Amino acid sequence: MKYGIVAFPSKKLQDLANAYRKRYDPHYALITPHMTVKGVFEANDQEIEEVAKEVRNVTKKYKPFELNVxxxxxxxxxxxxxxxxxxxxxxxxxxxxxxxxxNLKDDLDYTFVPHITIAQKLSSGEHDDIVGQLKMVGVNHSEIVDRLHLLYQLEDGSWTVYETFHLGEVN
Amino acid sequence: MKYGIVAFPSKKLQDLANAYRKRYDPHYALITPHMTVKGVFEANDQEIEEVAKEVRNVTKKYKPFELNVxxxxxxxxxxxxxxxxxxxxxxxxxxxxxxxxxNLKDDLDYTFVPHITIAQKLSSGEHDDIVGQLKMVGVNHSEIVDRLHLLYQLEDGSWTVYETFHLGEVN
Structure with missing residues (x-):
C-alpha cells in the first residue's frame, strides 16, 4: 500500500489553493491542498504500524512551525x-x-522544495499562459502548523488519512 | 466552519465502495468512503479545540469495535x-x-442507521434500475475499527482531516 505524510494547511489557505486547483490540477479531487513532508513510500499492514510509531517518535521532538507562503x-x-x-x-x-x-530513510534523489501545488500536468502552452498571471497575483499568508497526517492511497488514486501526529506531543 | 466525525474503513472496503461511488455518488470526489458517527455540526476555531478535547475524552472510553457489513x-x-x-x-x-x-449533544431528529454510502442523489428511475442488482451482489465484510477522524469542510464541499482519535487510548 502507498503511504505519504503531509501537512494540511488551514481552511483559508486550502480554499485559496483550491480556487486554482479546481481549474488547473487534475489531482484536485484526489486529495485536499497539502504540503508533502515525506513523499510516497510503500508499506504493508505490519510495516506501517512500525512506521507510525517511528513517525510519532520523530514528530514529538519537533515543535509546531510557521508555514509562510x-x-x-x-x-x-x-x-x-x-x-x-x-x-x-x-x-x-x-x-x-x-x-x-x-529508520525512515528514503533514497531521496532530489532536494526538498516545500510547496503547495496549485496547478500540474499542464501543457507547456497552458503553463506559459497562466504562469505570469499567477505569479503577479501571488500569495502572502502565514500560519502555524501543529500537526501532520499519515495518508494511504486507494485504488482510484484518492488519499485517506490513517493517522494524525501532533508536533511536540507524544500522541 | 462545518465539522463531522467519521470512521474510514480499510482500503479493501473503501475500494469496494468506490467501485460503486465512482458511478453513482456525486460526492465521490469530496470525501473517501466512510461511516459517519457524528453528523455535520458548526464550530469556530476556539470551539473546535474544546470539542476535540471532549471527543478525546469520549473515544478513550470505548474500545475498537467490529465493523460488519x-x-x-x-x-x-x-x-x-x-x-x-x-x-x-x-x-x-x-x-x-x-x-x-x-457536551457533544446534538438535536438528533433521526435514528442512527450506521452505513457506508455507495450511491446517492439518484433519480427514482436510476435508483429502481440498480437497487435490485446491488442488493443481489451484496457485500460481506468484517473488520476492526480502531480510530475515528474529525473532519472539516472546505468551501468546495470537500473534507479534510483535522484530527485522529484512537479508540481506547488517551491520544
Whole structure:
C-alpha cells in the first residue's frame, strides 16, 4: 500500500489553493491542498504500524512551525507544475530531515522544495499562459502548523488519512 | 466552519465502495468512503479545540469495535441513497451515543442507521434500475475499527482531516 505524510494547511489557505486547483490540477479531487513532508513510500499492514510509531517518535521532538507562503513559483521546465512556495525555514527543514532519515530513510534523489501545488500536468502552452498571471497575483499568508497526517492511497488514486501526529506531543 | 466525525474503513472496503461511488455518488470526489458517527455540526476555531478535547475524552472510553457489513440497503423512499448497511452492534451504538450526548449533544431528529454510502442523489428511475442488482451482489465484510477522524469542510464541499482519535487510548 502507498503511504505519504503531509501537512494540511488551514481552511483559508486550502480554499485559496483550491480556487486554482479546481481549474488547473487534475489531482484536485484526489486529495485536499497539502504540503508533502515525506513523499510516497510503500508499506504493508505490519510495516506501517512500525512506521507510525517511528513517525510519532520523530514528530514529538519537533515543535509546531510557521508555514509562510509568499510567492507563486513553477517547477518548469522539469515539470509544468505551479505552486505556493513555502519558505524553507530551519524548523521545517529539520522536520523533513527527521522524517526521511534513520529508520525512515528514503533514497531521496532530489532536494526538498516545500510547496503547495496549485496547478500540474499542464501543457507547456497552458503553463506559459497562466504562469505570469499567477505569479503577479501571488500569495502572502502565514500560519502555524501543529500537526501532520499519515495518508494511504486507494485504488482510484484518492488519499485517506490513517493517522494524525501532533508536533511536540507524544500522541 | 462545518465539522463531522467519521470512521474510514480499510482500503479493501473503501475500494469496494468506490467501485460503486465512482458511478453513482456525486460526492465521490469530496470525501473517501466512510461511516459517519457524528453528523455535520458548526464550530469556530476556539470551539473546535474544546470539542476535540471532549471527543478525546469520549473515544478513550470505548474500545475498537467490529465493523460488519452484510447487505446493501436503501433509504428510499426517504432519499434515493444506497449503502452498505453496518450492523448496529452495541459497541457502535454506545460510541455513537457517547459522541452525541453530554457536551457533544446534538438535536438528533433521526435514528442512527450506521452505513457506508455507495450511491446517492439518484433519480427514482436510476435508483429502481440498480437497487435490485446491488442488493443481489451484496457485500460481506468484517473488520476492526480502531480510530475515528474529525473532519472539516472546505468551501468546495470537500473534507479534510483535522484530527485522529484512537479508540481506547488517551491520544
Amino acid at each position: 509568499s510567492k507563486v513559483s513553477t517547477f518548469a521546465p522539469i515539470t509544468n507544475t505551479l505552486y505556493f512556495k513555502v519558505d524553507p525555514s530551519n524548523e521545517l527543514l529539520a522536520l523533513h530531515e527527521g522524517l526521511n532519515s534513520g | 452484510s447487505k446493501v440497503s436503501t433509504f428510499a423512499p426517504i432519499t434515493n441513497t444506497l449503502y452498505f448497511k453496518v450492523d448496529p452492534s452495541n459497541e457502535l451504538l454506545a460510541l455513537h451515543e457517547g459522541l452525541n450526548s453530554g
